[in-house]
Structures are given as C-alpha cells and as structure tokens.
Amino acid sequence: MNDTQLPIWEVFHQEKRGAPHVHVGAVHASDEEMALRMAKEQFARRLECVSLWVVREEHVVRTNYDDPFFFARNTDKRYREVHGFPAPLKGKHSE
Amino acid sequence: MDVQEKTYEEKLAEFEARIARGEKIEPGDWMPDEYRKQLIRMIGQHAHSEIVGMLPEGKWIPHAPGFRRKLTLIAKVQDEAGHGQLLYRAAETLGKSRGEMLEELLDGKAKYSNVFNYPTPTWADVGMIGWLVDGAAVVNQRMIAKCSYGPYARAMKRICFEESFHIKQGQDLLIKMVNGTEEQKQMAQESLNRWWYPTLMMLGMPDSDSPHLGKLKRWGVKVKTNDELRQEFVDLVAPQLKSVDLHPPDDDLHYDEETGHWKFTEPDYDELKRVIKGDGPCNKERMEARRKAHEEGRWVREALAVSKRKKEVPAA
C-alpha cells in the first residue's frame, strides 16, 4: 500500500515584528492547525519567532527560471534606479 | 509565445557555466538527469542517516545521568529528526516524495551512513558520537553548504549550526568523564578506541576508489574530495582529543611538520564496504526499529490524512 506522509505546507517565518516573513522550509501535516504547530516545532524551536505563515505547496504560484523574457532588463533602465542619478544636494535625504 | 527549444548540449553548457560562475541551481531549473539522480541519492542517504542516527543515541535517553544530560540528549536526538525532515524536503524538491524515500530505506534499497551501524554499549558513546561523528558530519556538511543545489545548501546552513552545538555537548560530556574517576576515564578511552576508525570511514571511500569524482566536482555536488575531508577532520580532532588525554588507537598518528598535517593510518575500507552493504554489527537491528516505527505509525498517518477536526479552537 502506498504510504501517506500527509500534504506539504511551505513555511514562512517572521523573526520579530517589523521583519519580513521569510521562507524557511516546509512541513508535512493534515490541516492548517497541525501545519502551524509542526512549523513551530521545526522552525521556531531555536530561532526567535513572532509569527508563522503556512501555505499548501500547490497553492504557491512560481515564475519559471527558464523564461527568457519575464525578468529581462536588457535596455537602459537606469532612470529607475537610485544610482542612476547623482545626488544634487548634500544632506540626509540622499543617504 | 515563440520560445525556441534549445538543444541538450546548449542547456548543459548553460547549466555548467552557471555552476562555474558560482550560481546555485534551483528547483524548476533544467538540470542533467544524472545531476538530479546523484543529488536525490546523496540527499536521500543524508536524510536516512539522520533518521537512523537517532537510534544509537536514543537508546541512552532513558539512562542519561541527571536532568541536564537527559534534556540535552532528548533535544539532540530531536534535532536529528529535524535534520532528517529538512533533508527529505530538500530531496523532495527534486521530484521524489518522502514516502518513496522512506519505503526505499525500509526495503533495504537505499543506503545510509556506515557509522550508525555500530553499537553504543556505554554512556561514553553518546559523547563520542557528538564529538567525532558530528564532528566528521560538520566537516562534510560545511562543504555541502557550498554545493551547487540551492535547497540542499540552504538546509545545510541550519544543520551545521545545530551540529556545532552537538559537538560542544559531546565534548562537555567526555571532558567531564576524563576528569572524573579512573573508571569513567577508561570508559571514555575505550569508546574512542571503538569509534575512531568507523568515523574515519564515515567520510567515504578513498579518492582512488571514487569513479564519479570528476563530474561531481565539476557540477559542484562535491566541492572537496573524501580524502581532503578526512585529512581536514583528523587535523581538527586529533589535537583536540590529545589535549584532554584521549588517544586515538593509531600508533602512527603524529603531526607532520613538513606538510602541516596529521599523519594517520587509513581505516579498513573493506569493512566500510561490508557495513554499507548491510553487513555491519547493527544494520539489522536499526532497520527493524525503523520498520516497526513505520508500520506501527501507518494507521496514525492514514487517519490524519482523512481526519476532520471536531472543533476549531480548543478551550482552556
């Protein structure tokens, strides 16, 4: 008989308030509550943590690494970037 | 969408160029079948080693002397479960399910580290596993943290952090014994005598006997050779052990001024082959314990898979 290891949930971990949720791994669990609990056991056992998100693996939508055009930035887009402009004035705002 | 299909040679060239630039390969990337296969095999073996590795030490949980040792040991074996969990997940990103990997292990089709097929007859063995086995594991895993496959390298960073913690615990346990009664000291030395060579074997067959080494290095699956890792390990632990008056069972072990490395006697690699193939002192016992846990837990997994909770938020 095929063994079940339960569905997979991707886990996102927030170390402290104000910090972003960061992907740290995944757990196998039957439902949301178990997934959160297992995520806590596995990823907040030693690490500080104030919040966890879990999401079913198949609900994560991904870009394709092989896509040749999706992230293409071949033409000059320096006008979008901070270092594309010299700082005209000295002072706090340009730091 | 008009995306021209590349030839295998073009894809391979891009893949190898990416690795040569020091970029990681990620799930979803094109990769040669053999790269995928080798990684699934390596990560799977690594995960199995963590899970089987819980057993020789877990045996001592009921006997750990004192609250601190008891709690530390449970937490340590728990970490090994955590490492197995992370590693199975890294392998799953290459397209093989954890269920399949576990069944392969239990069917005797997958391998795991030789070192967990040796018995742990004394309490000192718990310390020796921490100091030597985890020590060798960290040497190996620091290398893997630089490997070309992103999920494996990422899992390794966290695992290395926890393993270095385990090494300290092992050292603490043994140093206490070495500084204790004569009987305790003997127990520690006798444990070292048993673990020294199996730990050297743990770092794998000698380079002269590693047929795929060239490709594995080019693909960033292995960054160092087994012999390099073994030397690194001996250079690290030989002086540590001697500093606390513990002596590896090797009369030729000495520091070589010229090379700046410790000279040591190679382990018996025929023994390594036998143990890996399933003919070690405890292979049967380890697999029986894993199979029992797997079979006795099956009804729980099956029930959880179809369960509906009867209440959302528990009271209290």
Add this chain to the structure above:
Amino acid sequence: MNKEQALQSYLLALADDELILGHRDAEWTGHAPLIEEDIAFSNIAQDEIGHAQSWLRVYESLTGTDPDTVAFLRDHNEFTCCHLVQMPKGDWAYTIVRQFFFDAAEIVRLGYLKQSVYDPIREIAVKIYPEEQYHLLHTQGNVERLGDATEESHRRMQRAVDEAFGQALGLFESIPGEDVLADENIVPDSKTIENEWLQFVVPVLKRSGLRSPVDETNGSGGTDVKSWYGGRQKEHTGHLKQIVTDMQQVYRMIPGAKW
C-alpha cells in the same frame, strides 16, 4: 503533617508525575508515526521533564536537596507519582489519550496554583501554564482528529480511553498533606480538580466520537469507574521499578562519579 512537610509531599508528587511521564514520552523519540510528530512529541517530553526539575528546585529551597539527587538517587518505592504515568507507552492512541488526560488535569491544577498564596509555587505555575496549554492544543487536537477518522483509529482510541480513564482518575488521589495546604489556599483540593477535569474531558471525548465511562452514569461530576489509587501512598505498579532502575542506571553506576 505540618505545613512544611505537606509542601514537600505535594511538590514531590507533582515532580514525580511530570518526570515519569516525560521519561515515558521520550520513549517515542526516534519512533513516532511521522517525522514532524517525532519532533513535536520530543518537545512535550522535554517540557514535562523540565517541569519536574522546576518543582524540585522549589523542593530544594525547602530541603537543601538538589533535583538530581531527588530524582536519580531515590529508591522507586519513595516515588509518589500516580499509576497513569507509569504505564508502558502502548500504541500512539494510548500515548495521546494519556497525555491528553494528563494535560487537561494540569491545566485545571495549574489554574489554581497560579493563584496560590505561596509565592514559589505560584511563580512556577505561571511559567508552566502556557506550555501545558500548548500541549493541550497538541493532544486535544489529536484526540479530535483520531477519535473517529478511520475504523482503526476509532477502535484504538476507544480502547485507549477505556484503559486510561480509570488510571487518569488516580491523578486526583489525595496527596498526603494536601488538606493542610488547601485550607491555606496554597493548593486546590484534589476532588475539585477531578470535577473540573471531568467537565472538560468528557465533552471533548464525546465530540470526538469516543465513549467515556461517565456517559453511562450521571454524566457530570461523578463516575462509577474504578479509580487507580495507590500512587500517592507509594503503592506502585510493577512498571515503576523498571523505569527508575533504567533512569538511575548510569547515575548510580560509579560511586562518587559526576556526569
């Protein structure tokens, strides 16, 4: 029994329950049904053993005897744990049901101890309480999931409830000296804990598709099930001797050795 002796007696009973149950729980480490559960259940084992240590530190402040000496050098027939925690780990169903019964009792007991007029007990209870709440999330959640998920899970869980219920009532056997402490609002009376425990666990079992022995009696605040008493009076099952022998094996192996 004077107040000082009563406090020592009560602290030892609390610590012995936690220590022996934690020891049993740790038998799952490396053998649980799912890797995630292995990690999670090892956590419960550590917590329970840690709680025992906390209670024994209070005991140490009264007697000068440190926790290791109490736990690792005392003879098994000096322990005062209830029988529930001594029983072999059984299958996962028994382990979960036993732990659920224990956690529920802890929540009720600690709810009172959090308000104890005796500072050292109150302070420990405040620290331990959230951990037991979390255990309950785990064990109650598992009872609710496994109670009637499959035919096999139902059969095993029902058997576990039938086995463990009377044993669990042994948690509420009066601890020698507790009347002295209850009179001063230091600890609750064991009967009070038992009544609240019944009101809590019976509905959870029912909701999970499990029959509890009190369903057939009056349904609230009383039961005809035989309570497994004796533990608090140092009358134990044969299992305790084995546990304590295993636990103390290394500690007692070499006279004078430190580990």
